[in-house]
Amino acid sequence: MTVNFAAGPQTTQLWDRVRPIVTQIEALPFLAQLADGTLDTRAFVNYISQDSIYLSGYAKAMSFLAAKTVDRDESRFWAGSAAEAITVEEGMHEELLADPRLAADLNELTTSGSRFKASPTTLGYVSFLVATAASRSYGEGVAAVLPCFWVYAHMGKVLVEEAGQMSEDHPYRTWVQTYDSPEFDDSTRHAVQILEQEFAKATSEEATRMRAAFEQACTYELHFWASAHAMQNWDASVFLPQDVTV
Template sequence: MTTDFSAGPQTTQLWNRVRPILEQIEALPFLGQLADGSLDVKSFTNYIIQDGIYLTGYAKAMSFLAAGANDRDESRFWAGSAAEAITVEEEMHGELLADSRLAAVHEELISSGSGFQASPTTLGYVSFLVATAASRSYGEGVAGVLPCFWVYAHMGKVLVERAGQMSADHPYRTWVQTYDSPEFDESTRKAVQLLEQELENAPTEVAARMRDTFEQACVYELHFWASAHALQDWDAAVLVSQS
C-alpha cells in the first residue's frame, strides 16, 4: 500500500529512493503483530517507553529548525510541531499507566533499571536528528526530521488496512487507530512541502546531503521499530556471543 504525500518531483523521487527501506518496515513482525493483536505486551510497552524518549529529543530537533527558519510561518510550524510532540509523549505515558496490563509491565521495566533509559538505537537516532538540526544546514535538518512524519503517516494507513474491523477487545485497537490521523496527515503534507522547496532551491551538493540525511533517518525508523520489539538494551554480551 502506498500513501502519496509527495509535494513535487523532488520528494517523489526521494520517496521512490527509500522504497526498499519502506518495504522492510512493512514486513517487520512488530507491525504485523500490532495489527492482529498478538504483539507481546512487554515489547509493546518497551516501544511506547522508547517512543516517549525519542519524542523528547525529536522536539529538540524541531526547536532548532524553528530557530533556524527564515520564514515566520515555517518557524511557527516547527515550534508547534515540537510542542505537539511533547503533548503526545505525555498523553502516551498517561494512557500507558491507565491500562492495568501495560502499567504492570511498565513497572517491571522500571524496576529492572531499563524503564527510562534510551536504547542504543533510540540514542543514536535522537543524537543524529539533534546534531543535524543544530549544526548542519536548515534543509538538512528538515530532511532529517521528515521521515518521522512521512513514514509514520504511511505506516498508519498500512496498519489500519491490515487490522481491518478490529474487535472491541483488540488489545491495541486504540493505538492502531491513532496511527491514522487526518491532523497528522495535514502536518505531514506541510513538512513534505517544506522539503520540496528546500530541495528545489538548494545547491547540488547540499541537495545531495539532504537526500542522504533523509535516507539515513528512514533507516533509523526501520531500526527503531525492530530494536524496540527485540527489547534492545546495552548488554554487550549479546554482541560478544555473536562474534
C-alpha cells in the same frame, strides 16, 4: 490504502529512493503483530517507553529548525510540532497507566530502569537528529526530521488496513487508530512541502546531503521499530563468547 504525500518531483524521487527501506518496515513482524493484537505486551510497552525518549529529542531537533528558519510560518510549524511531540509523550504515559493489561509491564520496566534509558538505536537516532538540525543546514535538518512524519503517516494507513475491523478487546485498538489521523496527515504534507521548497533552492551538493540525511533517518525508522521489538539494551555479552562475562 496508501496516500501520496509527495509535494513535487524532488520529494517524489526521494520517496522512490527509500521505498526498499519502507518495504522492509512494512514487513516487520512487530507491525503485523501490532495489527492483529498478538504483539507481546512487554515489547509494546518497551516500544512506547523508547518512543517517549525519542520524542523528547525529536522535539529538540524541531526547536532548532524553528529557530533556524527565516520563514515565520515555518518557524511556527516546527515550534508547534515540537510542542505536540511533548503532548503525545504525556498522553502515551497516561494511556499506559490506565490500561491494566500494560501497567504491570510498564512497572517492571520502571523498576528495572529500562523505561528511562535510551536503547543504542534510540540514542543513535536522537543524536543524529539533534546534531543534524543544530549543526547542519536548514534543508538537511528538515530532511532528517521528515521521515518521522512521512514514514509514520504512511505506516498508519498500512497498519489500519492490516488491522481491519478490530474487536473492542483488541489490546492495541486505540493505539492503531491514532496512527491514521487527518491532522497528522496535514502536518506531514506541510513538512514535505517545506522540503520540496528547500530542494528547489539547494545546490546540487546540498541536495545530495539532504537526500542522504533523509535516507539515514528512514533507516533509523526501520531499526527503531525492530530494536524495540527485540528489547535491545546495552548488554555487551551478546557480542562476546559465552564463557566471557562483563
